[in-house]
Amino acid sequence: MSAPYSSYLHEYMAKCRSGEILVGQELLQMFDILDENLRDPNIRFEPADANKRIKFIEEKCRHFEAPYAGKPFKLELFQKAFITALHAFKIFDDEIDKWVRLYQDVLFVVGRKNGKTPLIGAMNLAEFFCGPEGIKILCSSNDYEQAALMFDAINAMREESPSLDKVTRKNLTGIYFGNPKRRKKKGKFSYRNKGHIKKISAKTGAKEGRNIAVGAADEVHEMKDNSGVMPIRQSLSTQDEPLYYELTTEGFTNDGYLDERMKEARQVLKRELHRPRWLVWLYTQDSEQEIWQDERTWVKSNPGLGTIKKWSFLRNMLEEAKTNKATRIFVLAKDFNVKQNNAAAWLMAEDIVNANDQRFNLDDLRGRVAVGGVDLSKSGDLACARALFYKDGKKYTISQYFIPESKLSQLSKEDLEKYKAWIKEGRITVSDGNENDFRLVTAWFVKLVKEFGIRFLKIGYDKWSAIYWVKEMEEVGFDMVRVEQNWGPMSEPMKLVEADLKSNLLYYNNDSLDKFCLENTAITVNSKMEQMPIKVQGKDEKKIDGAVTNIICYRVYIDNRSDFLRLCA
Known part of the structure; x- marks a missing residue:
């Protein structure tokens, strides 16, 4: 001393x-x-x-x-x-x-x-x-x-x-x-x-x-x-x-x-x-504000900065954190000891809406190859099926939602009005009774094939999907692949969905139901900097199924990118 x-x-x-x-x-x-x-x-x-x-x-x-x-x-x-x-x-x-x-x-x-x-x-x-x-x-x-x-x-x-x-x-x-x-x-x-x-x-x-x-x-x-x-x-x-x-x-x-x-x-x-x-x-x-305003304060949580830990490393991480939500959460918690909510909102409002609002319909996608994704979660709740297409360097997606009739009576007055409008528009298919009829999900995919000539390379499903429904889809002729909703499988596609939305490379017609699910989706990050979608805290009644099916589709796309792009050419 x-x-x-x-x-x-x-x-x-x-x-x-x-x-x-x-x-x-x-x-x-x-x-x-x-x-x-x-x-x-x-x-x-x-x-x-x-x-x-x-x-x-x-x-x-x-x-x-x-x-x-x-x-x-x-x-x-x-x-x-x-x-x-x-x-x-x-x-x-x-x-x-x-x-x-x-x-x-x-x-x-x-x-x-x-x-x-x-x-x-x-x-x-x-x-x-x-x-x-x-x-x-x-x-x-x-x-x-x-x-x-x-x-x-x-x-x-x-x-x-x-x-x-x-x-x-x-x-x-x-x-x-x-x-x-x-x-x-x-x-x-x-x-x-x-x-x-x-x-x-x-x-x-x-x-x-x-x-x-x-x-x-x-x-x-x-x-x-x-x-x-x-x-x-x-x-x-x-x-x-x-x-x-x-x-x-x-x-x-x-x-x-x-x-x-x-x-x-x-x-x-x-x-x-x-x-x-x-x-x-x-x-x-x-304070968190001082991190962004004055890098000299970084030593408060990093006493080894400059001797053990490099300034250049931390500067690069902060720069990435400005544009990447998962990096921001991780860096603030792990590099600066600022406690992070494990259910921070995933996307900003401007990220969710397609800036140039490029509209399309199924006729524009007729005869094309797609990958699919399904989130059935609970049989007595909202479910979603999705198809993802690739055309001219951009991705296009269409979806269909499913809900049992009894679930409608459990919705708040505000949500019920929204759901009634979506049902009237044909965006949600209602099943009788207390459970979703998964045969209606199969029928939606079959309709895309028969009426629009769409060919599915593979369709991803989450582990909660009913075994008999997966078997039914396979008997019809679809190639089904399981996508587990866990850190490893979900992290990379979730990052790519976010990047494509921000870059206006993923179009969904600014569909109000898809947008509803994206707005309800939060991001949680683990110590390996992997990320996963969850519901925004305090919004347990809100649904994220549409966001999840986007991520599942992207998982299938990533795992089969070469074959998919070749078939889409």
């Missing part, structure tokens, strides 16, 4: 408060709490344990990924300050009659690609060596693959260091002390030490997480509730100085586990909730 500061934490807090380092208000609120700790006569500030771990990381740990592979793990000031805040504050525990670490729980929120997982991995490895003999450490996440990222980071750092590798070993179950070639060696770093580092999915925490000293849960934003982490937290109860980390970015799960934790964390920072043993370390923006 540089003079005249007594610790890395003091230096970091001073530079942040002076404006030399830019951070958000929520981290400054945590600094105020730490200042109170420094003045509290019942709390000691002893940075020796923190400095020991910092020294271990910088001298023993090495990076394992490009472009820093093999190089020493040199910590940034913000990382050293965080480690100091965690390990330097001590309180006296009357139950065990000794001074112990004040902070037992940690919430560390930072934008992606700021070295979060390698940092906590290095801290866990430091704890393995610098902590008490027999220490057991658990790397956890919402799924086993994510948990493996931290564990693999720890193991890679261990393997990169000859001195660490010399006194440890790894097998299928975890990392242990002791060198197989030196089995008789005694001491803390020998087989005598029964400590270990393991990885588990948080979903299996109740089975594995027993009697551990350190638990680290990565990417908790994906968890819907606390059922995955509570067994891990409870397994720390026997320890004198337990340590539980939660490290994450913001996510897209509404009313999930992280939402509740962030709510409580902010209550702690505002002194509305007393959790003296919880270190809340949040790298967050003060």
Whole structure:
């Protein structure tokens, strides 16, 4: 640390408060709490344990990924300050009659690609060596693959260091002390030490997480509730100085586990909730507006910007986010920790309406090749069938909707008037009773073939479609392909539908029912930046079937593009 500061934490807090380092208000609120700790006569500030771990990381740990592979793990000031805040504050525990670490729980929120997982991995490895003999450490996440990222980071750092590798070993179950070639060696770093580092999915925490000293849960934003982490937290109860980390970015799960934790964390920072043993370390923006107005503020949620994370990368992502809704949602949540509604509207009003309103009819498409898409969803609800054509570099689509008669009585007065008009126009076919008669769907496709000479290459259907109806379609002569309404199958075609609508390359006669479905469609994005259509929040009674069939048709088109375009030529 540089003079005249007594610790890395003091230096970091001073530079942040002076404006030399830019951070958000929520981290400054945590600094105020730490200042109170420094003045509290019942709390000691002893940075020796923190400095020991910092020294271990910088001298023993090495990076394992490009472009820093093999190089020493040199910590940034913000990382050293965080480690100091965690390990330097001590309180006296009357139950065990000794001074112990004040902070037992940690919430560390930072934008992606700021070295979060390698940092906590290095801290866990430091704890393995610098902590008490027999220490057991658990790397956890919402799924086993994510948990493996931290564990693999720890193991890679261990393997990169000859001195660490010399006194440890790894097998299928975890990392242990002791060198197989030196089995008789005694001491803390020998087989005598029964400590270990393991990885588990948080979903299996109740089975594995027993009697551990350190638990680290990565990417908790994906968890819907606390059922995955509570067994891990409870397994720390026997320890004198337990340590539980939660490290994450913001996510897209509404009313999930992280939402509740962030709510409580902010209550702690505002002194509305007393959790003296919880270190809340949040790298967050003060507003969404500042992200678009001043790129200098980006460091508030990205403290590693310019050293760990590249400015050019973030600038490119923000530029793409200006025109792509899915990218915007993903970047704001993952790069800037701005919580995103997982049901944000998919398309702007100007995107939905064809600007030049190019009208067409079935006679214009007579004798052409098409791909089809069907969303039957529930037999007692609105259903949609669609045909997609390609002509002169543009796509044209026609659709037909189906509804059981009994469903009409359940509509609101406003929607009922709309549906009556659509039925009168022939846009919706009504089935008697409580269920859609799927034979009417088959009849619509057959009509296109017989009356307009349209040939269908393939017709996509969702997994909920009735098996007997699919068989009926195949017996008539249609080639049916299943399109599952899930992240992988729906993401690419959804992006292409959006792009074609914005570019006026997809025409649907500005049909009011198709438009109704597009307006009701929201977009949800996962951690892999894949997207899927869902209903706009608060509009469960609205329908999106027409939008879904567009996406299904595009899935069939993408999977059969070469054959389709050849036949359309």
